Amino acid sequence: MSNADIERIPSPLPVPFSKAVRAGGFVFLSGVLAMDAQANIIEGGIQAQTKAVLERIALTLSECGLGMSDVVRATIWLADLNEFGAFNEEYSKHFAGALPARSTVEAKLYKGARVEIEVQALDRR
Template sequence: MTTVHKIVQSESAPAALGPYSQAIVANGFVFCSGSIGINPQTSVIPEGVEAQTEQVLANMDAVLQASQSSFAQIVKTTVFLKDLKDFDAVNKIYAKNMGGALPARSCVEVARLPKDVLVEIECIATVSA
């Protein structure tokens, strides 16, 4: 069986920082690359984990919409934190943006993230038919 996939590119989210796609749609799922808090219009990264998390989720939303998906269709996320002490602050913003959806999730502390951001989130979601 061959996998047919589609590369997703949204102008409402920052361009990929390297040789990868913002997302790939394949076999009824969208696999979103990690989103960081770069404002796509200004290329500015906001200060603080709360502001970065809000921007991360706005960027992820744009990519999901371009993929014919949404936060409600996310089945798995991975949250990467520079400091696990930010877990509660990120959780509050994450929960507000997920709107009641409770996908499976992993959260890990990492030594460093691209552009020295404080948070990065990736996800897998289903796509609308």
Template sequence: MSDTDAIVRYGLEPSGAGGQSLPFSPAVRAGDFVYISGQVAMNERGEIEPGGIEAQTRRTMENVGKALALAGCDLTQVVKVTVWLDDTRDFWSFNRVYREYFGDRPPARSCVRAQMMVDCKIEIEAVAYAPLPR
């Protein structure tokens, strides 16, 4: 792989509230790793998914899956996840839903409480290992 092929950006700049363009790539490949930008519970209409932490975790995980798919990856290739929760009281409910997506072989994970940039309960970013053909 040449230096010009070392980094590949996937997807157009995503849009946020009101359709404004956001300055980041949903997915970026750097060698054998794919990095997924933080995903929130934004639905197809550009609105935050209504409901509590369980509904928002499901939508956020679906969005992580869509971002991974841009680079030809899926959740089975995820090796590291970072999670931000708006409320620490949501931790156990979040874990119940999260387990549905990763089962008995979850990736390494960090999970912290943070004030969100948009009115959501959760944000998730991921790193996938997807070796390029040699």
């Protein structure tokens, strides 16, 4: 695979990463936090942040011509595993039964974030 076979979608935030990379039949999204346009973590707890993160993921996938049903793998970091149940309640609403393989771990997250999610999606184009 050459660099010509790799498409990088830049982040709108002032940070050094691509928000997504298309390569080898997949689209890889960078980890997504529940941030507003000024890169501040949104308020509202685990469910509000999970909803905001998954909506941003859906939007980025849409920009790539894909949807949530194309997601085959997700990695989730939670600030507190005690919020696992509330997280799952919101998470399951966004995949319409097409749940990806996934790992979930507890981690210290950026400035008040409760959740971070990265996904890989199959690019059938």
